[in-house]
Amino acid sequence: MSTPLTHLLSGRRYPLALAAVAVALPLGLVAAVALGAVDLPAADVWQVIAAHLTNRESGVDAIDDEIIWGSRAPRAVLAIVAGAGLAVAGAVLQAVVRNPLADPYVLGVTSGASLAAVAAITLGGLAGIGVAGAAFAGACASLALVLLLGRRHGTLTATRLVLAGVALSYLLQGATSFLQLRARPDELSGLLFWLLGSVSGVGWGDLAVPCAVVACGTAWLLARGRRLNALLLGDETALTLGVPVHRFRLELLAVTALLTGAVIAVAGGVGFVGLVVPHAVRLLTGPDHRRTLPLVALTGGLFLLLADLAARTLMPPLELPLGVLTAAIGAPFFLWLLRRESAVL
Amino acid sequence: MRIVLDGVTVTVDETPIVSGVDIEVPPGLLVGLVGPNGSGKSTLLRAVYRALRPTAGAVRLDGADLRTLSVRESARRTAVVAQHSGDGFDFTALEIVATGRTPHRAAPAEDRRIVAEALERVGMTAQAGRLFSTLSGGERQRVLLARALAQQGRVLVLDEPTNHLDIGAQLDLLELVRDLRVTTLAALHDLNLAAAYCDLLHVVHQGRIAASGPPADVLQPDFLAEVFGVRAHLGSHPLTGRSHLSFAPLKNTGETLT
Incomplete structure (x- = not known):
């Protein structure tokens, strides 16, 4: 048994892979918008999107236009943005806590968001900020709490952060379950859908905040690829390589919490993307963040786009929660990758 | 560049680990720290590369107190090879060496050239694309030395760099270090290796310097x-x-x- 001697995607193969995913993304977008309860021709989809982007009349039937531009397109865009944001946040958090099992949820951020959202649904709007606002506030509050619990002598260590996050998650999940028990039956399906994640029913107006946060957050993280690599080698090594470890880790936690919070505030707790996508990409490219992060963002977006397409089309007219799909696709894929790696060994 | 430890005391959890240590590393010399386990060698080195802050005294690089430098500025001056290197998280040798460029802002082509030169200098060019975790102990330490070279520090700190290496690799590594002619402070376990390669030795005993001087005088x-x-x-x-x-x-x- 020996490990492979070098990365699978090295040298010129990496830009090719990046280009392939970058091309697949708009194609996937058109497919996701064309397919559904009513299948629409791809040509119409192109035409409607192009027309709206250039402020012209599309000439396509008004109902089809509404399905394409008013309903399916924002939904598909949210799937891409949410997938990209969660995957990037997961990849970065795995470096921050140096734990391969970390995902955007390991620091209790989702549990906080879920509790706040469920509370907003069952107990009535929290001070008029709505479910999304409550979820975002919950995400921020739980991160602050984890940071407070995870520090000792003024420093944060990776292990303490994870332990504090896991402990807090259980506590918050318990509280969420308690609220679920007390929920009225008519609230329950909405609750469940939110807890498992969904990109349905969004309009363009809901997209502004997550799009801006994911774009800015990802750009900020991409510019810090070298320092992320150094962090992966350990706190002390990172320090000797000129990374102010403590401050950098706080910045990374804040940015990833912002990413995660902005995504789950509109899409709910979509699981597995943040865990599986970074690992799948890393198995191909190796751990260098300057190479992984762009591919992680694109692959995460594509993955969630296709997962949502499957969620809408697999069992019509029933729409499956996204979390069920991402787990059903993600877990076997993950196991396959692991087995495939050991086949190379 | 000259390293001076001026009355350095380091206290961890209210226990003094080293007290009032004075050490001077003149430019271009290889100075060794020897002493029993737990005597405070690593603590002194960690004070030099800022993993620990002296509770009294100061560490100076060419007269400048480390505390007045940013972490990035001191990383451009001081490169470190520590004893446990971990498994490298599936980085290749080349990628590990490239992390030495973290504190610098150079054009990518310049970075690549410096990294390639560093690998060449330690004789690891052929293994550049290999995963760090698949290299032997001696090869790993040479890669970490190449990283230190790519970091272009004018001071090198080595914390028992020959630990876990077979005797051939130990001699190889120390030959390489000596030939660099960079100001180096190294903690070493093996007294005969220390005597053979160091210009000056400091013996650390119970957190203090028990003797200093040329190896023949000290040992x-x-x-x-x-x-x-x-x-x-x-x-x-x-x-x-x-x-x-x-x-x-x-x-x-x-x-x-x-």
Whole structure:
């Protein structure tokens, strides 16, 4: 048994892979918008999107236009943005806590968001900020709490952060379950859908905040690829390589919490993307963040786009929660990758 | 560049680990720290590369107090090879060496050239694309030395760099380090290696400097008996003719059994 001697995607193969995913993304977008309860021709989809982007009349039937531009397109865009944001946040958090099992949820951020959202649904709007606002506030509050619990002598260590996050998650999940028990039956399906994640029913107006946060957050993280690599080698090594470890880790936690919070505030707790996508990409490219992060963002977006397409089309007219799909696709894929790696060994 | 430790005291959880240590590393020399386990060698090195902050005294690089430099500025001056290197998280040798460029802002082409040169200098060019975790212990340490070279620090700090290496790799690595002619402070375990490669030695004992000077002056049998609790014999190396230490336990040597 020996490990492979070098990365699978090295040298010129990496830009090719990046280009392939970058091309697949708009194609996937058109497919996701064309397919559904009513299948629409791809040509119409192109035409409607192009027309709206250039402020012209599309000439396509008004109902089809509404399905394409008013309903399916924002939904598909949210799937891409949410997938990209969660995957990037997961990849970065795995470096921050140096734990391969970390995902955007390991620091209790989702549990906080879920509790706040469920509370907003069952107990009535929290001070008029709505479910999304409550979820975002919950995400921020739980991160602050984890940071407070995870520090000792003024420093944060990776292990303490994870332990504090896991402990807090259980506590918050318990509280969420308690609220679920007390929920009225008519609230329950909405609750469940939110807890498992969904990109349905969004309009363009809901997209502004997550799009801006994911774009800015990802750009900020991409510019810090070298320092992320150094962090992966350990706190002390990172320090000797000129990374102010403590401050950098706080910045990374804040940015990833912002990413995660902005995504789950509109899409709910979509699981597995943040865990599986970074690992799948890393198995191909190796751990260098300057190479992984762009591919992680694109692959995460594509993955969630296709997962949502499957969620809408697999069992019509029933729409499956996204979390069920991402787990059903993600877990076997993950196991396959692991087995495939050991086949190379 | 010159390293000066000026009355350095480091206290961890209110226990002083080293107290009032004065060390000077003149430019271009290889200065060794030797001493028993737990004597405070690593603590002193960690104060030099800022993993620990002295509770009293100061570490100066060419006269500048480390505390007045940003973390990035001191990383451009000081490169470190520590003893446990981990498994490298599936980075290739090339990628590990490239992390040495983290504190610098250079054009990517310039970075690539410096990294390639560093690999060449330690003789690891052929293994550049290999995963760090698949390299032997000696190759790993050479890659980490190449990273330190890519970092272009004018000061090198080595914390027991030859630990876990076979004897050939130990000699290789120290030959490489000596030939660099960079100001180097190194903690070493093996007294004979320290004597063979260091220009000056400091003996650390119970958190203080017990002796300093050229190896031949410092490594005297009576003194070693006191610090390390062993019997030492100073002879000459049968192959190189250099002075060579042999050791035996202080008591109950077994010689009287027969």
